[in-house]
Amino acid sequence: MSRKPVHLAVYDTLADWETGFAAAHLARGGYEVRTVGASADRPVTSIGGLRIVPDLALDSVRPEDSSLLILPGADLWDAGDDLAPFARTARAFLAAGTPVAAICGATAGLAREGLLDDRDHTSAVSFYLAATGYGGGPRYVETDAVTDGLLVTAGPTEPVAFAREILRLLGVYEGEVLDAWYRLFHDSDAQAYAVLEKAAAR
Structure with missing residues (x-):
């Protein structure tokens, strides 16, 4: 059976370690993993110095053509609004019934977008998200990773738990x-x- 690809967002300062387990085992499980950047013709550089040329531009990705959108952490999530379009895309995915998985700084991006106000979630620490001014504090869960419906969240030290929730959500294991x-x-x-x-x- 043909599966829709998984879309992995890439942007400057992305945290290399946070999505490796998920991407590798999704690929082993039969999913094509395609990278998505703000532009398809501008390479990005991770925290670890890896240079990545995105497969697709963000504005060309449609929820109905995807199995999942993965948003890794990055310094840029807390340095301005450069990554806000990725959070808005996450909103469109969830509204269309397509899952989203966010880890580390990406959870703050979703908090600013209002996507955590009514969903159970986690992150690095509760006060990190509280600093965004979001309204979801009562839904914060002190655990390694959380799945609420179609949304997976995790903190930066939990790449394996993050992958576990993704693999469960998509039925890989x-x-x-x-x-x-x-x-x-x-x-x-x-x-x-x-x-x-x-x-x-x-």
């Missing part, structure tokens, strides 16, 4: 296989590998 995947990559539990190997052989 489920049940004991998802649990084993998390235990292997988060806890270095060698016993979990056997569960994954058995599942792969089926």
Whole structure:
């Protein structure tokens, strides 16, 4: 069965480590991962100095053509309004019934857009989001990652939990296989590998 691609937003200062687990295992699970920038012809540079040429421009991405929009953290989320168009795109995705996953600074972008006011969510710390002036404080959850309907959120130190929620949401892994995947990559539990190997052989 043909799957719609996953769209991964890329912009200057994006945090390299935050989406690697998700992107790699989505690709292994049969999803094409396409990068989306403000412009398709302007390379961006990550915090780690990686130079990325986006596959697509943001204004050409439509929710109905996507399985998921992933928004990584970046210094730019807190340095002005340069990334506000990505938060507005997240609003359009959610309104159309297409999932969105945001981690670290991207959660602040969604807070400023009003997308966390009525959804359970998490981030780096509660006062980080409170500084945006958003109205969702009572819905903040102190945990590694949160899924509320079609929205996944996580803090910057939880790339594996972030990926876990995405993989669950899209049905890449489920049940004991998802649990084993998390235990292997988060806890270095060698016993979990056997569960994954058995599942792969089926």
